[in-house]
Amino acid sequence: MAASNVLKRGLPPSLAKLVSTETTERIANLSAQPRNLFETLSRMPHDGVGARVFQTRWQSKGIEGCCWNITRVQTKLDGTRGKAWGMLVWRGKEVSEREEQIRGGLKWKWAPGVSTGDKLKLVQPVPSPLGYDKAKQMQLERRAEEEAKRRQLAEKNQERLTLRQKFEQRQIETEEKWNSVLRSVKQQAL
Incomplete structure (x- = not known):
């Protein structure tokens, strides 16, 4: 009500x-209602980046304080399929050293929040541990790194291109020198 x-x-x-x-x-x-991981995330702001989610089976088994802190999401097909990455928190301690791809997103039922271990209440609102700003910052840093790699590759390609152009220019110059030497030798021979 x-x-x-x-x-x-x-x-x-x-x-x-x-x-x-x-x-x-x-x-x-x-x-x-609990849903698959991607349906759960697609109902959250920013596709769930920065949110906590857990498998409902953890709660039904009495496992407390377990969740995934979502760091990155790629959804497909109206938010029902895709890939998600995050940091695993198991019984209150962060297990993951770095973000990893979340497995079982379609296989199990997921709910927002942290597993409580009691079998009655499946869904409880919990504020994001990372916060949207930190998760977004991680995403921006990753994009900046990728952009820096692209720029370095473009610079290397440009260097190769300029080296090739210099090489071709030197070839043309040496051909012109040899042609001028041959002309002068022919003129002297005549």
């Missing part, structure tokens, strides 16, 4: 009267 009131408060009063409580309850329940 509380979720439907929140949804109705976000609408103008004239529209809120038209939407039934049953419809808003369904919408609220849809967003709370």
